[in-house]
Amino acid sequence: MSIIAPKFRLGYFLKYVLDNVFWIIVLLTLVGLPLVQIMLFYIDLPIVNGELVNPFLALTWLADPSRTLPLIKALMFTDIFRIAAFPGFGFAALLAAGTIFVERKMLAKLQLRVGPFYCGKVEGILQLMADGLKLISKEIIIPAKSDKPIFIAAPLLFVGAAAAFVALIPVAPGGWVVADVDIGLIAVFAVIGFFPIITILSAWSANSKFPFIGGIRALHQMVSFEIPLILSLLGVVILTGTLNLTEIIESQSSFPWIIFLPVGAIVFFICALAELERIPFDLPEAESEIVAGWLTEFSGMMYGLVQLGSYLKLYAFAALFVVIFLGGWHGPMIWPPFPEEIITEGITAGPITAKIPGLPVFSQEMLNGVLWFVIKTVSVIFFILLPRGVFPRIRIDMLLKIGWYKLIGLAFVNIFIALTLLYAGVFGPGGIL
C-alpha cells in the first residue's frame, strides 16, 4: 500500500506550512488591515460597559478568557445552540458522519477489502467530505412529469422529520434535551408516523414506476412494523408509569430495563431495522429489482439530504433504544473530576496567572453522562450495521409475515411480562425493587 500512497516527507510538510503562513500574512496585511481601518474610520462602533467595541477587542478576548467564558456560556444555554449544536442537529450529524465512516470501514474489513483509503491520507477519513462535495456539485435533475413542489419538498421534509426525532432524545442529565415534553414517547411515535407519508409522497410525485413500487413497499413495511414498534415500548411505560423520556431514563438509575424486558428489546431492535430500511429489510431500495426504490429519481444534493436524514434517523433510533432499554446516560463515573486548583488558583501560563470565573463550564455528571450515552449509542449502531455484511435481502411477503404474525405476538408477550412484574409486586408502588 505504501508504494501507491504518497510518502510523507518533512521537507514538503514544512514547505506547505510556510507557504500557508506566507499567504495568511500577505492577505491579512493587504486585505484585512485596510478593511479594519475603513471600519474604524467610517462606522460608529457601539459602547458596551463603558468600552468601545472595536474589532481589535476580539484579540483581547482571545487573550483574556475571563471575558470570553461568560459569552460562550451564555451562548450555550440558548435554544439556538441546543437545536443546532449540542443535543440536537450538530451532535447527531457528527455521530451520523462517524457512523458512515465506521460502517464503510467495518464492512470493508468484513469483506476483506480496505474500504476508503486515499482521501484524507489517514484511512480515508475525509471520504465523507469528498462525497458530500461531489453531491453538492452535481446537477439536480427533476423529472419532467413529476409533481414538482412535492418532489422538491420531500427530501427536506425527510430531514426535517429526522431532525424532529433527534430533538426529542435526552442526551445528558441536567436538561440537555432540545424538547423536553411530558408525552415524549407519544411525540416520538407521531414523528415516526410521518416517515411513511413522506416516502409515499415522494414516490408518487416522481411519477415513475420504480419509485412507485419502492414507495408502496416502504409504506407496507413502515406501517406494518410501526405497530410492534409501539407495542414493544409499552412494557416500559407500564412499569415506569410515565411517557417522559427523561423520567424513563431516571427510572433506570440502578438497572436498565433490558434485564427485565429482553423480549421487548429484541422486538424493538428488529422493528428499528425495518423502519430504517437497513439490510435485511432494505426492500424499498432493493437494487436488483427496482433500481433504487423510492430514491431512484433523486439526484445531487436531494439524494444527499435523504441520506443525511436516514443516518440521522439511524442515530435517533439507536439513541431511543439506549434511552428506553439501556439506561440512557447512567453508568459508573469514569470522567475525571475538574481540577480544583484551576478554580482556586487560576491558570498559570509562564509568568502570567489568570483567574477565570465561571469554571467548570460543564459539570462532571453531564460529561460522564454524555460519554456513557455515546458509548451505548455507538454500540447499538454497530449492531444495527452488522447485519449488512451477513444477510441477504428478504422478500416483501416474508417481511409482512414477520411483522404481523411474529413480532406483534412477541410484543404482546412482552406486555404480559411487564404486567406480571407489576402485579407480582416486583415494581410499582410498594414493589420490591
Place this chain on the structure above:
Amino acid sequence: MSKQLPPGLAVESVDERIMTLNVGPQHPGSGHMRLIIKIDGDYIVSCDPDPGYVHRGEEKMAEYRNYITNIPHLERPVIHDSCNVLYPYCLGVEDLLGIEVPERAKYVRVIASELNRCVYTLYWLAIYGIFLGHSTMFMWPAGDRELLIDLLEKMTGARVTHAYFVPGGTRNDLPANFEDVCLRQVNYFEKRIREYGPIFYDNPILIARTQDAGILSREDAIRLGTTGSVLRASGVDFDIRKKEPYDAYEELDFQTNVLKEGDSYARSKVPWLDMLESCRIIRDALAKMPKSGSVRVKLKPNPKGGDESVYRRVESGRGSLGCHIVSNNKPEPYRLKLSVGSFRNLICMPHLLKGEKLGNMPAVYWSLNYWPVEADR
C-alpha cells in the same frame, strides 16, 4: 400515432391493472439485455426477455478469418471463461485437420479449463450474491478470483483473455515450478470456497428466499432443452465431461453433482459444488500429467480443412458449449456456429417467472447461469 413503439411495449391506460416494467438494459439487475415484465401487484404475469443488445457477429466474423486468426476473437463472448469457449473450436479444428494432441497438452488443457471454469463461476456467484443483496458474497468471490487469475497469468501470460488453446495443443508450456504453486493455490482456494457455505448457502434468509422459487421440474428441464448446472439442479445427470469425455477427462477421477429440487437454491448450489469438484480434478490432473514432453503439434502455415463438417462440444461454466464447423477446402471455415448454454437456459426463463413474485425475479434470473454476451454472441 405515426411513431412505432418497440415490440412488446404498448401505451398503458391509467386504470389498467397490469403494469409493464421495462427492466434493462439500463438497470442494475438486468445484465446486457431487456426484460419486459408485466406485473399484477407483486406477481409477475409474464416475462419477455429481449436479448440482442451485445450482438457482435462472432460467427460471421469467423468466416473471414483462417483457423488460427479466429482464436482471439472467438473467446470474446465470455472472456471470464475464455479457455472453455475456445475448447470446442480447437477440438473441432483438430478433427478437421486430423491432428492428435500430445498427451501432456491434454492435461494442461484440462487444468486451464477447470481453473477458468472456477474463475467464471466465482464471477457468476459474486453477481448472484449482490442480486440478493448480500454484499459480502459479492466481495469474497471477486477477491478469491485473484488466486486463480494469478495462476492463469503464470500459465498463459494474460489475466483474462488468455487465447491459450490453439488447434494442436496449447500456446506454450507450463512455467517452471508451476505444479507446486498450482497445488498450493488450489488447496487454499478450496478452503476458501468451503467458507461460502456458512455465510451464504446455509444462511436462513437465503434459503427462505430461494427455496421453492422458480421450480423447474425434471421433465420441463429436458423438454425446454436446458443444460449445465440448471439441468443438473433439476435431477438430470448430464455432464459432457462424463457423457462425451474429451481430452484427458476419461482418465480423471471425478463425479457430477446432481440435486433433485430444481429450485433457485439448487441451481445456485450446483456451480459451487462443481467448483469443489474442479479442485479435485485439478489435483488429479496435476498428479497424472506427464512431467515432460511437447504441448503443441506444429501446424502447416495456413492449414486447410477438408470438405466436411464437425461438431464438438464441451462442458463450459454454463453447460454444454458446442461448435459446429463446416469446411469447404479453404483456409477459412465456410460456416461456424456456436451452440451456447446461456441461450438454452434463457428459454426457460419466461416459463419460470410466470406467477412468481417480483422479489424473486433476480433470484430466478441469475440462477439460470446466464451470460448475456454469450447468448448474443
